[in-house]
Amino acid sequence: MLDLDALRQRYQEVADAAPEGLWFAPGRVNLIGEHTDYNDGFVLPFALDRKAVLAAGRRDDDTLLIVSLELDEQVSLPLADLAPGQDGWSAYLAGVVWALREAGHDLGGATLVLTSDVPLGAGLSSSAAIECATVAAMADLYDLDIAPMDRAKLARVAENAYVGAPTGLLDQAASTLCEKDAGLFLDCRSLEAEQVPLPLAEQGLEILVLDTKTPHSHVDGEYGARRASCEEAAALLGIPALRDVTDLDAALAQLDDETMRRRVRHIVTENARVLDAFEVAKNGHLADLAPLLDASHASMRDDYEITVATVDLAVEQARRSGALGARMTGGGFGGCIIALAPAGQGERIGAEVAAAFADAGYAAPEWFTVLPAPGAGRLA
Known part of the structure; x- marks a missing residue:
């Protein structure tokens, strides 16, 4: 269980203010459809109740301050210095901000404090959860009108072009578009998606x-x-x-x-x-x-x-x-x-x-x- 009070407290410590809000994105499991995505095929994932959560707020100094609650680490990055090839866990968040700016969205700095209970290295898309939570937070903070599938695509750009991991869209689409008690049937060629009831x-x-x-x-x-x-x-x-x-x-x-x-x-x-x-x-x-x-x-x-x-x-x-x-x-x-x-x-x-x-x-x-x-x- 994530400690959201500790998350808010850590944000208060580093920003000297309360967060403007909390945003989340889940990990996912693929119910069925393995290695079909890069063959233009079909997949059927659903979102987990394990998630990445960000306490976030705007800054006026064109800087990203990124903090991990679990790692007890923080990274400060001027927006002007964001560039592909950054190493480490913070690249998944910074890459989203870079991708948004590269796509022409007008946004400034932010303080982003992260906590997550999506297991790492287990194939449950912990990185996509972080990316999609960052997209959700930045879109709301800076009043960006971005459709759900386009949010998933921007998160994938962060992972592909900024972090350098050649993933498909399955993880980010699932983390962004899935609904409660449903799977996401996704055509990986057309990117048409349909919610499929899974009232288990x-x-x-x-x-x-x-x-x-x-x-x-x-x-x-x-x-x-x-x-x-x-x-x-x-x-x-x-x-x-x-x-x-x-x-x-x-x-x-x-x-x-x-x-x-x-x-x-x-x-x-x-x-x-x-x-x-x-x-x-x-x-x-x-x-x-x-x-x-x-x-x-x-x-x-x-x-x-x-x-x-x-x-x-x-x-x-x-x-x-x-x-x-x-x-x-x-x-x-x-x-x-x-x-x-x-x-x-x-x-x-x-x-x-x-x-x-x-x-x-x-x-x-x-x-x-x-x-x-x-x-x-x-x-x-």
């Missing part, structure tokens, strides 16, 4: 999010290798992106490399699973999502080869412990799993996964249960 509690369900505590790092190039393989396959097939495959068997027959065939099979079948999940959610029987989650995990494990031993064990044990379905969520090579569980059972399932980890000699995981939460906005 009404149907006696909840989602367990379990962090395997295996850092999901892509520094060894595996993430980039997957993307390059998809782009090469699309070129060989003569299509703009793998989203455009209409006959999977025919496409696979045109490819000689077995590894590339597996990569293509995952993307094409994962896109189909997202579309199926969209229909399931619209039809209102959310327990029917379970086999789609299971099939998604098998595809990530066998065809896209992005799971690791801890993730596979967590998924297998969650199912043995009574989860209806489970899958890895996020870019892979570690990070989190999600499990669709009967209401009230998620905590027990998490504890049984932890026991299985202990038996296997793995570090203890962390877990919590969630229901879909609203996207970025003002708290106070």
Whole structure:
């Protein structure tokens, strides 16, 4: 639970005034649709009730004063000095201000004091939460009229161009546009988005999010290798992106490399699973999502080869412990799993996964249960 009183107090200490308001943006999990985003495909994320919160107010000295409550660190940056390539946690906030100014928005300095309970390095989009909270705060402080999807795009510019992380739009769109008890069906080519009801509690369900505590790092190039393989396959097939495959068997027959065939099979079948999940959610029987989650995990494990031993064990044990379905969520090579569980059972399932980890000699995981939460906005 975030200590908002401590956040306000810290703002008072550094600014010698009360904040003008509190703004937040959530982390997210991807219900289904992994690695489909950069293939112009479909995704279905929802927002967590874990979030980044900013106490914020304007300054008249054209300076950004950025403070982290958890790290007990502060950074002061003249607006004129903002430039891509800045290192450290403060770059995610400064990059948003830079992106807004680069887009032509008239804004001055600000004091931004940050607190967050979105786990770091777990694939839950902690960076997007910080960016989208900053967009929300600066837009309100300086009376900027920016549509929700455009806010997400500006947050992505901050991450891509300022921080230097080549992410897609999924994280920022989810953190900005999601609604309570709903998922966000997003077409990553057209950027058309539709809210999809996910009334889990009404149907006696909840989602367990379990962090395997295996850092999901892509520094060894595996993430980039997957993307390059998809782009090469699309070129060989003569299509703009793998989203455009209409006959999977025919496409696979045109490819000689077995590894590339597996990569293509995952993307094409994962896109189909997202579309199926969209229909399931619209039809209102959310327990029917379970086999789609299971099939998604098998595809990530066998065809896209992005799971690791801890993730596979967590998924297998969650199912043995009574989860209806489970899958890895996020870019892979570690990070989190999600499990669709009967209401009230998620905590027990998490504890049984932890026991299985202990038996296997793995570090203890962390877990919590969630229901879909609203996207970025003002708290106070």
